[in-house]
Amino acid sequence: MITELTAEQEALLPVFREQCRAIGLSTEPIDKNEAKDAVSNLYTEAGLEAPKMIFVCQSPAQALLMRAILRNTNLGDNLGDNLKANLGDNLGDNLGANLRDNLWDNLGDNLGDNLWDNLGDNLWDNLGDNLGDNLGENLGENLRRAYEYTYFLGGQDMPWLAFYKFGQMIGVTYERQQHFDAYWRYAETCGWGYFYQNVAFVCDRPTTLAFDNDGRPHNETGPTIEFSDGYKVYNWHGTSVPAHWIEDKENLSPLEVLRTENVEQRAAGAAIIGWPKMLSVLDAKVIHDSGNPDIGQLIELALPGLPEPGRFLKAECPRNGTICEGVPYISDIDGLPIDTAIAAQAWRIGDPQSDYIHPEKRT
Amino acid sequence: MKQVIGHQGEIRIVKIDALPADMQAEATDKGQKGFIISHSENGNHHLLVGDNVAVIERQDVPSGMQILYGIVSGDAELVQDAATPHDGFSLPEGFYEFRISREYDPFAQQARRVAD
Numbered sequence: 001m002i003t004e005l006t007a008e009q010e011a012l013l014p015v016f017r018e019q020c021r022a023i024g025l026s027t028e029p030i031d032k033n034e035a036k037d038a039v040s041n042l043y044t045e046a047g048l049e050a051p052k053m054i055f056v057c058q059s060p061a062q063a064l065l066m067r068a069i070l071r072n073t074n075l076g077d078n079l080g081d082n083l084k085a086n087l088g089d090n091l092g093d094n095l096g097a098n099l100r101d102n103l104w105d106n107l108g109d110n111l112g113d114n115l116w117d118n119l120g121d122n123l124w125d126n127l128g129d130n131l132g133d134n135l136g137e138n139l140g141e142n143l144r145r146a147y148e149y150t151y152f153l154g155g156q157d158m159p160w161l162a163f164y165k166f167g168q169m170i171g172v173t174y175e176r177q178q179h180f181d182a183y184w185r186y187a188e189t190c191g192w193g194y195f196y197q198n199v200a201f202v203c204d205r206p207t208t209l210a211f212d213n214d215g216r217p218h219n220e221t222g223p224t225i226e227f228s229d230g231y232k233v234y235n236w237h238g239t240s241v242p243a244h245w246i247e248d249k250e251n252l253s254p255l256e257v258l259r260t261e262n263v264e265q266r267a268a269g270a271a272i273i274g275w276p277k278m279l280s281v282l283d284a285k286v287i288h289d290s291g292n293p294d295i296g297q298l299i300e301l302a303l304p305g306l307p308e309p310g311r312f313l314k315a316e317c318p319r320n321g322t323i324c325e326g327v328p329y330i331s332d333i334d335g336l337p338i339d340t341a342i343a344a345q346a347w348r349i350g351d352p353q354s355d356y357i358h359p360e361k362r363t
Numbered sequence: 364m365k366q367v368i369g370h371q372g373e374i375r376i377v378k379i380d381a382l383p384a385d386m387q388a389e390a391t392d393k394g395q396k397g398f399i400i401s402h403s404e405n406g407n408h409h410l411l412v413g414d415n416v417a418v419i420e421r422q423d424v425p426s427g428m429q430i431l432y433g434i435v436s437g438d439a440e441l442v443q444d445a446a447t448p449h450d451g452f453s454l455p456e457g458f459y460e461f462r463i464s465r466e467y468d469p470f471a472q473q474a475r476r477v478a479d
Binding site for chain 2: 221237239263264266267268270271303305306307308309310311312317318319320325326327328332333347348349350357358359360361362363
C-alpha cells in the first residue's frame with residue numbers, strides 16, 4: 001500500500017491541482033454528444049441501466065424547472081416509461097455517495113489526508129465552498145419548491161475527485177476503478193447534473209465566472225456566475241446579493257440596504273452603495289477630527305444587527321468629494337491603535353503612523 | 364531619503380533614492396497608453412506615461428496593499444485616463460514609489476460571524 005509520496009510526486013501536486021482548477025473553472029460550452037455519452041457511462045458503470053432520456057440543459061435552473069414541469073403536469077405521464085414517477089428521488093447514493101466511501105477505503109487514511117490537504121482542501125475553497133455552495137443557495141432561493149440538491153457538479157466536483165485521481169495516477173487501485181473513471185469523465189466533460197431512474201438532466205457550464213483575489217465570487221459591475229440561458233448570480237465578495245444592487249447600484253437606496261434582513265447582505269449592500277452615501281442614514285460618532293478636511297476625521301459607524309461599530313476615515317478628495325473608507329482598529333504595520341485621522345491615513349498607504357507625512361499636493 | 368510628491372486619487376507618489384534592497388518584485392507590462400499604476404473597473408486607469416520608463420510591482424506587501432516602483436529615465440507623467448481626470452504629476456528622472464491605498468471592511472467578518 002502506498003502511504004507516502006516521492007519527491008517527484010510531491011512536485012507534481014501543484015501542477016495537477018491547477019489543471020483540476022482549470023477544469024472546475026472552465027466556461028467552455030460542453031459537447032452535447034460527449035456529455036450524453038459520459039452520463040450513460042456513469043449510469044452503466046454504477047450498475048444501473050443507462051437513462052432512456054438525457055436532457056441537455058443550459059443551466060441548473062433550466063434543468064430544475066424542466067424537472068418540476070414534467071413532474072407537476074400531465075405531460076410527464078405522456079412521455080412514457082412512467083417518467084413522472086421516476087423524477088422523484090435522485091440517484092445520488094447509487095451514482096456517487098457509495099462510490100466515495102469505497103474510494104476512501106482504498107486510498108488509505110495517510111495518503112488520503114495528505115492528498116486532501118494538498119488538493120482537495122485548496123480546490124474546495126475556490127470551487128466548492130465559494131462557487132458550488134453559492135450557486136446552490138441561489139438556486140434554492142430562486143426556485144424554491146422546484147429546487148433539488150445535487151451531488152453532481154461536473155468540473156466543480158474536482159475538489160474531491162482530484163485527490164482520488166492523483167492517487168490513481170501514482171498507483172493506487174480502487175475496487176470500483178471503472179465507476180470512478182466514469183465519474184471523472186463526467187466531471188471533465190459536463191456541468192451540473194440531476195440524475196433519476198431512466199431520466200437525466202445534464203447542464204452546460206457557466207459562460208461567466210468572476211472572483212475576487214481571495215477566490216470568492218465577486219463582480220462590481222455584473223454577474224459572478226452566468227449561464228447561456230440568462231440565469232445569473234450576483235455576489236459581493238462571496239455574499240449573494242440581488243441583481244439590481246449591482247446592475248443599478250446608482251439608484252440603490254441606503255434604506256433598502258438597511259431594511260435587508262440578512263445581515264451579511266446588509267454589510268455587502270453598504271459596501272456596494274458606498275459609505276459616503278450610507279452616512280445619510282447612519283449616525284456617525286467622531287473619534288478624532290484633524291481640523292484639516294484634507295486629512296479628515298476618524299469616525300465610527302454602527303450597522304444595525306452587528307455588535308461592534310466600524311471605524312472609517314472621512315475626508316475630502318479634490319476630485320471625488322467626500323470619501324469614507326473603512327480602517328481596522330489596530331494597524332498591521334506598527335501594531336498601534338488607529339485612534340486618529342492621521343493614523344488612518346498612514347494605515348491606508350501602509351506606513352507606520354510615526355513616519356506618515358501628509359502631502360501638500362493632492363489631486 | 365524620501366520625498367512625498369503628492370496623492371493622485373488613491374495613489375501616493377514618493378520619490379526615493381534607490382529601489383529597496385531584498386524586495387520581491389515582478390516587471391509589469393506596458394499597455395498601449397502606458398503602465399497601469401492603478402486599475403479602474405470603469406477603465407479610468409492611472410497611467411505612468413513616458414518613453415524611457417519601467418515599472419515593477421512589489422510582491423512582499425502588507426495585506427491588501429499594492430506597491431509599484433517606477434524607474435524613470437528622462438521625463439514621465441502620472442495621468443488618469445478619464446473624461447474628468449485627477450490632475451497629472453510630472454515626474455523627472457529618478458525612482459518613484461507608488462502606493463495604492465487600501466480599504467478595510469469593518470463589517471464583513473462581523474456579518475459572517477453573526478450569520479453563522
